[in-house]
Structure formats: C-alpha cells, structure tokens
Amino acid sequence: MNRWDALSAIVAAFPTEPYVVTLGGTTREIALQRRGQNHLYVLDSMGLPPAIGLGLALGLAGVLPDRIVVLEGDGSLLMGFSSLATIGLTSPANLLLIVLDNGTYAATGNQPTAASAVDFVVVAAGCGIEGRDVATIDDLCGALAWARGVAGPILLRVRIDTTARQAPFLLEDPVLPGADFARYLEARHVATHPA
Amino acid sequence: MSTPDERSAAVISAGDRIDPEWVLHLPSSTLKHIIDHCIGRPGPRAIPVPREEEGVGIASGLVLAGRRVLMVIQDNGIGNALTALTTFPAAYHLPLLLLTSRRGGLGEYNSMIHTFCERVVAVSDAAGLRSFNLDGTVAIDEWGRRIVDAYEFARVTRRPVIVDLNLMRE
Numbered sequence: 513m514n515r516w517d518a519l520s521a522i523v524a525a526f527p528t529e530p531y532v533v534t535l536g537g538t539t540r541e542i543a544l545q546r547r548g549q550n551h552l553y554v555l556d557s558m559g560l561p562p563a564i565g566l567g568l569a570l571g572l573a574g575v576l577p578d579r580i581v582v583l584e585g586d587g588s589l590l591m592g593f594s595s596l597a598t599i600g601l602t603s604p605a606n607l608l609l610i611v612l613d614n615g616t617y618a619a620t621g622n623q624p625t626a627a628s629a630v631d632f633v634v635v636a637a638g639c640g641i642e643g644r645d646v647a648t649i650d651d652l653c654g655a656l657a658w659a660r661g662v663a664g665p666i667l668l669r670v671r672i673d674t675t676a677r678q679a680p681f682l683l684e685d686p687v688l689p690g691a692d693f694a695r696y697l698e699a700r701h702v703a704t705h706p707a
Numbered sequence: 708m709s710t711p712d713e714r715s716a717a718v719i720s721a722g723d724r725i726d727p728e729w730v731l732h733l734p735s736s737t738l739k740h741i742i743d744h745c746i747g748r749p750g751p752r753a754i755p756v757p758r759e760e761e762g763v764g765i766a767s768g769l770v771l772a773g774r775r776v777l778m779v780i781q782d783n784g785i786g787n788a789l790t791a792l793t794t795f796p797a798a799y800h801l802p803l804l805l806l807t808s809r810r811g812g813l814g815e816y817n818s819m820i821h822t823f824c825e826r827v828v829a830v831s832d833a834a835g836l837r838s839f840n841l842d843g844t845v846a847i848d849e850w851g852r853r854i855v856d857a858y859e860f861a862r863v864t865r866r867p868v869i870v871d872l873n874l875m876r877e
Contacts, residue, residue, distance in 0.1 A: 532768075552771070556794040560764035564795070567768020570729070570752075575772070594757040598765065602754060690799035694771065 513649055514675045515612055516541055521649055522583070522610060525656035529578045530697065532565040534558075534588050536619030538612060540679035542583070549696035553682055553689045559591030562609055566595060569604035569665075576700055579608045579664070586613040586627035593635075596667075600639030605663040609641075614674045622674055636667040643667035709847035711874045715740040717847055718806065718872060721854035725804075727751045727777040729769050731762040735781040737808040737874040742779055751777075759784035760791035763803070763867075770801045777858075782807035782827045782871050783820055792867050793834055802861040805869045806854070809842070814875035831869055842873035 519542050531551045533539045539553045552568075554561050565582035572580065589611050599607060611632055616622040633643035643666065644655040652670055659666045682689070709717075718741050722730075730745040730753045732738075746753045756762040762778050769776045780788075785807060796803045810817065811824025823830075831838040839857050841850055854870055861868040 554795070556798070557764070557791060560760065560767075560791055560795060563761045563764025564768040564771075567765040567770075568772050569768075570765075571769040571772025571774040592758075592761060592764070595761050595764070598754065598756055598761065686798045687800050690771075690801075697771065697773075 513647065513652065513670070513672050515614070515672045516545070516677050517649055518612060518652060518670050518672050519545060519583075521652050522581070522656065525653070525660065526579060526581050526608075529581050530568060530572070530576070530693070530700070532561045532568065532580070532582045534561045534584045536585065537676045537679070538583055538585060539682060541677050543682060544677065544679040549692040551689070552693040553686075555682060555686050558588045561588060562592055562595040562599065565607060565609065566599050566602065566604065569607040570602060572697075573604060573606055576697075576704055578700070579606050579660070580604075582607070582609045584609060584611050585618075586611055586615060586632075587617045587625040589632070590626055590630070596636055596639045596641065599665050600641055603640060604665055607665040608659050609665065609667045611667065611669050612672050613669055614672045616674055618674060618676060632667065632669045641665045641667050643669065645669045645671070647671040708843050711737070711876060712740075713847050714841075714850060714872065714874050717850035718854060718874075719744045721851040722777060722806075723748075724851065724855050725775065725777065725858045727775045729754065729766075729774055729776045730779060731756050731766050731776070732779040733759060733762065733781065733784055735808045737810075738779055738781070741806075745779065759788035763788050763791040763796065766803050767796045767799070767801050770796070770803055776803065778803065778805040780805065780807055781810055783810050783824050785827050785831065785869065786823055789830070789834055792836055796867045797836065800865040801867070802865050803867040804858045804861045805867065807869055807871050809871050809873040809875065812873070812875075827871055836867060836869060837864070838869040838871055840871050840873075
C-alpha cells in the first residue's frame with residue numbers, strides 16, 4: 513500500500529471531519545488529492561499533530577459530533593511519543609489517530625526511523641488506546657469502518673511503502689490554512705447548532 | 708517587597724479572573740500552590756503534560772476549538788517549547804498565555820539552571836516571543852492586573868505570550 517492510496521481510503525471514509533495533517537509528503541499529497549478547509553495542515557511542527565488533535569478533541573467534545581482525525585507519520589509520532597500517554601489519560605472518545613508508517617523520515621531523504629523496533633498498537637494499548645495494525649487497503653478500509661463505530665481514542669497503524677507522488681510544497685503563510693480551518697470549525701458549529 | 712506567598716496568591720487570583728476552562732501544567736516547586744489550586748478548583752480541567760512542547764500543541768488545539776487555556780510551567784521549559792511555540796501558535800496566530808516560574812538568579816538553589824533561566828527573556832525576545840516579567844520590584848497589587856492584561860494582550864495580538872513570575876525569595 514502506498515500513501516496516496518491510503519489517503520484516498522481515509523478521506524473516503526471520513527470526508528468532512530476535522531483533520532490535523534502532519535507535515536511533509538502527507539500534507540502535500542492530501543492537499544493535491546482534495547484540499548479542504550477541514551484540513552489543518554501542520555506545516556512544520558514535527559511531533560505536534562497528536563497533541564494538537566488531542567486539544568481539538570477535548571475542546572470540541574460535546575460541541576461537534578465529528579471524530580477528530582489526526583494523520584501522523586511514524587517519525588513524527590516518535591518525536592512526540594509522550595502524547596500517547598496524555599491521550600490515554602484524557603481518553604477523548606472522539607479522537608482517531610492514524611499513523612502512516614513507512615519506517616522512514618521520507619521528507620528528508622528516507623533516513624530510517626525507530627518504528628521497526630516499536631509495536632505502536634501495543635504501546636497504545638498500554639496507554640489505554642485501542643488500536644489496529646493494517647498493511648493492505650482492504651484491511652485499512654475495514655479498520656476505518658471499525659473505528660467509525662467504536663468510541664475512541666483509537667490508533668490505526670497503517671503500513672505504507674516509501675513511494676511518493678510529486679506534489680507541490682505548501683509555501684503559503686500558515687495563517688491562511690489556519691484561518692480556513694477556523695472558518696470550517698465555525699461553519700460546522702453553526703450547522704450542528706442551528707439558531 | 709512582597710513575599711513569595713503573596714505573589715502566588717496574586718497569581719491564583721488573576722488565574723481565577725481569567726477563568727480558564729483548561730490548564731496545562733508541568734511540575735514546579737515554586738508553582739506548587741498555583742498548580743494545586745488549578746487541580747483542586749472545580750472550574751478548569753487541569754492536565755499534567757510530560758513535555759512543554761506537547762503542552763503547546765494541546766493548548767493550541769484547545770484555542771482552535773475556542774477554549775480559554777492557560778499553560779503553567781517553569782521557565783527552563785521555555786527551551787523545550789521554543790520550536791513548538793514559534794512554528795505553531797506564533798506562526799498560525801493563536802493566542803496562548805504561558806505563566807512561567809522564574810528559575811535562576813538570586814534565591815535559586817540549583818546551580819545548573821542559571822545559564823538558561825537568567826536569559827529566558829533575552830531568548831524569548833530573540834525568538835520573537837513577547838514576554839513580561841513580574842518580580843519583587845513590581846508592587847504586589849499590580850501583579851494580578853498585569854497577568855490579566857497579558858492574557859488580553861495574547862488575545863489581541865493573537866500570539867503566544869509569556870509572563871515570567873519570580874516566586875522565589877529575593
């Protein structure tokens with residue numbers, strides 16, 4: 513499975529939910545596939561997407577019915593690994609953390625990460641987070657359907673290869689996609705709680 | 708000159724006036740009374756975070772969700788948080804108030820902490836992060852107003868703001 517196909521399956525399963533998208537190829541490919549105001553592109557803060565998603569999940573619980581979908585990479589997850597403990601502690605039912613694991617820091621030249629030595633699903637379980645480990649599109653689609661039907665927090669480890677599409681950098685001022693995302697949240701809030 | 712207990716009480720009172728819905732905290736002996744108050748108060752939900760940059764991420768997500776948030780940490784943790792602060796809440800224009808306890812300088816017992824903490828304001832300035840300093844030279848009845856003003860300053864400027872609090876003996 514490559515990242516492009518994995519992202520297609522994820523966006524098909526969760527088309528309108530709020531996303532926190534990790535930097536590098538993940539942001540570039542999902543923006544190329546289907547750029548949306550519901551995507552918060554984290555353009556530089558490696559290691560932070562799960563924490564940002566946790567804050568959103570806690571802050572929006574009871575406000576929006578949606579899952580907060582965090583798209584993270586294995587290298588970035590390892591950089592902010594302590595977030596799993598805090599996710600377990602706070603246990604937001606509306607948080608879905610999807611780890612696209614290609615075993616490398618792809619954006620910087622495919623240097624290996626330590627992911628091959630780590631069972632993310634077992635670590636997550638130790639933190640009180642239920643998870644699944646998938647390596648095919650069919651299994652990913654099944655795991656996404658499962659994740660939609662159960663209370664979170666949920667971690668999906670998605671094994672992908674290192675192939676990447678040519679996709680342009682997002683070089684705009686981060687205030688702009690950030691403001692788009694804020695407007696999307698406001699619109700979702702109005703739609704969910706009509707006057 | 709005010710006492711450390713009087714300054715802690717002023718910070719607690721200012722925090723109650725800000726009325727945060729969430730408080731993210733890391734351990735600090737000089738912040739003990741303030742953190743204990745946040746944990747025990749029925750209003751805000753207090754979350755212990757293991758790393759400052761993680762706290763910046765969680766706080767930023769809460770701010771994006773429209774929540775009132777405070778971070779309470781030691782100022783040596785600003786070193787850990789610099790990249791997170793500058794690449795996310797500062798870059799995305801998110802208001803966030805960090806109350807930091809001053810380490811280093813007169814009254815500090817820990818020898819290795821002076822090097823960074825005596826330069827927190829200079830480091831913050833160099834990183835483009837606005838900070839305010841409250842210590843024994845500031846009248847105690849000014850502390851609360853300045854902390855609340857700093858919270859409003861963060862909101863108005865849509866940026867992270869640090870208030871460095873000297874709660875040590877001087």
